[in-house]
Amino acid sequence: MSSSLASEILQLTLEHLTLVLISMSIAIAAAVPAGILIARRAASRPWLLGFANVMQTIPSLALFGFLIPVPLIGGIGKRTAIVALVLYALLPIMRNTLVGILGVDAAVRESAVAMGMTARQLLWRVEMPLAARTILAGIRVATVTTIGTATIAAAIGGGGLGVFIFRGIASVDTAQILAGAVPAALIALAADGALGWVERRWTN
Amino acid sequence: MPDAVAGRYLAIRREPVDRVSAVVEFRAASYRIGPREILKGLTLSIEAGETLVLLGRSGSGKTTALKMVNGLLYPSAGEVLVDGAPTTAWDPVRLRRHIGYVIQEIGLFPHYTVAQNVAVVPRLESWDAERIRARVDALLRQVGLDPEQFAARYPAQLSGGQRQRVGVARALAADPSVLLFDEPFGAVDPVTRLDLQKQFLALRQDLGKTSIFVTHDVREALMLATRIALLCDGALELLATPRQFLDARGDEAQAFLECLAWKADRQ
Numbered sequence: 343m344s345s346s347l348a349s350e351i352l353q354l355t356l357e358h359l360t361l362v363l364i365s366m367s368i369a370i371a372a373a374v375p376a377g378i379l380i381a382r383r384a385a386s387r388p389w390l391l392g393f394a395n396v397m398q399t400i401p402s403l404a405l406f407g408f409l410i411p412v413p414l415i416g417g418i419g420k421r422t423a424i425v426a427l428v429l430y431a432l433l434p435i436m437r438n439t440l441v442g443i444l445g446v447d448a449a450v451r452e453s454a455v456a457m458g459m460t461a462r463q464l465l466w467r468v469e470m471p472l473a474a475r476t477i478l479a480g481i482r483v484a485t486v487t488t489i490g491t492a493t494i495a496a497a498i499g500g501g502g503l504g505v506f507i508f509r510g511i512a513s514v515d516t517a518q519i520l521a522g523a524v525p526a527a528l529i530a531l532a533a534d535g536a537l538g539w540v541e542r543r544w545t546n
Numbered sequence: 547m548p549d550a551v552a553g554r555y556l557a558i559r560r561e562p563v564d565r566v567s568a569v570v571e572f573r574a575a576s577y578r579i580g581p582r583e584i585l586k587g588l589t590l591s592i593e594a595g596e597t598l599v600l601l602g603r604s605g606s607g608k609t610t611a612l613k614m615v616n617g618l619l620y621p622s623a624g625e626v627l628v629d630g631a632p633t634t635a636w637d638p639v640r641l642r643r644h645i646g647y648v649i650q651e652i653g654l655f656p657h658y659t660v661a662q663n664v665a666v667v668p669r670l671e672s673w674d675a676e677r678i679r680a681r682v683d684a685l686l687r688q689v690g691l692d693p694e695q696f697a698a699r700y701p702a703q704l705s706g707g708q709r710q711r712v713g714v715a716r717a718l719a720a721d722p723s724v725l726l727f728d729e730p731f732g733a734v735d736p737v738t739r740l741d742l743q744k745q746f747l748a749l750r751q752d753l754g755k756t757s758i759f760v761t762h763d764v765r766e767a768l769m770l771a772t773r774i775a776l777l778c779d780g781a782l783e784l785l786a787t788p789r790q791f792l793d794a795r796g797d798e799a800q801a802f803l804e805c806l807a808w809k810a811d812r813q
Binding site: 450457460468 | 618638639647656667670
């Protein structure tokens with residue numbers, strides 16, 4: 343392996359990781375509160391879940407493409423790629439937050455209210471700690487998916503390991519495709535393992 | 547009702563603590579969900595130090611009545627007074643911290659240790675750490691659990707009876723003036739239940755708390771109550787001391803007493 347290829351792999355891997363980290367931070371910051379909201383207000387549930395669901399059903403390559411002409415968030419480059427990745431990651435996190443909170447035993451919730459907890463205390467002292475494991479499982483699924491989907495960012499100039507893959511496809515060069523796919527797969531495995539470890543720690 | 551049976555159930559009962567004034571008062575309190583009237587104009591007052599047992603079948607409205615005391619439910623007509631003020635005039639959070647609540651063992655917080663469970667209300671009330679620790683120790687001892695052995699355990703590591711004791715300790719933590727029990731001993735085996743019932747009586751002797759206790763178990767009612775309020779289809783059917791209850795003639799009271807008589811005939 344030439345040293346220029348090695349340094350390109352390193353550079354694109356870092357770019358890829360940056361895309362994933364920024365997208366996941368935004369997705370978590372949006373989807374967890376949204377999940378709490380739909381757990382509290384059933385009326386908002388079909389709207390927010392429906393939106394996240396539709397985002398998830400759009401084929402990922404098409405979603406990136408659709409965003410190009412959109413003003414402010416669209417165009418060519420990293421920003422558009424991050425928007426698409428965020429939209430893609432919302433559903434598993436939001437849904438698991440909802441399921442985690444609704445899964446808290448009714449008797450536990452009732453006794454918390456009867457002890458004189460306010461709505462906020464009920465959420466932070468009882469519901470969120472008990473839902474944490476489920477929410478974390480949603481974040482784990484979303485992270486692993488995002489690491490894979492982020493390879494498509496290269497199609498709209500977002501950079502990352504997808505650059506190798508698209509270049510390899512265009513020039514029918516398997517080595518180039520592997521140079522993108524293998525590091526992406528390794529990152530996904532590492533993230534899955536690390537978040538799985540956190541998840542287990544949380545419950546013990 | 548044969549006297550032998552009456553004697554057996556009454557023997558274990560202690561006499562009521564001195565009665566002073568109404569701590570909780572239902573004034574024509576009704577509760578309605580849509581067309582269904584779950585509680586029909588209940589009028590009843592619970593005096594300081596007494597244990598009023600709400601006895602009835604499933605769906606008789608007894609749990610609904612109980613939940614009106616700490617504002618988990620509010621009457622759709624009439625009112626419920628706690629310490630002289632209608633529950634609607636109370637800040638719900640203040641009202642609930644002023645009243646202890648014990649439900650079946652499943653109500654413990656699974657992610658908290660025994661000590662943390664007992665400390666919930668003191669922590670909400672921002673007591674300092676040392677006072678909380680001392681209070682938790684004292685309460686665990688009072689309900690018959692050694693703090694050294696149990697304080698750091700999680701509910702999942704306890705037996706049903708031990709969990710129930712923790713539930714009682716938790717309800718007592720901030721020294722509430724009224725305690726509510728919603729079929730607390732329903733899920734434990736009969737031998738453990740008798741232990742818990744005896745302990746309830748001992749605690750009442752020591753603390754003299756006003757209690758409202760919901761059950762469908764007539765034996766439990768006779769053993770623990772200073773007065774029994776029999777509910778049937780959302781209405782108060784009978785209000786009687788345990789001794790009067792044993793002589794009651796009404797159909798619903800007879801139906802409950804039959805549960806005892808059948809058992810007695812077999813022995």
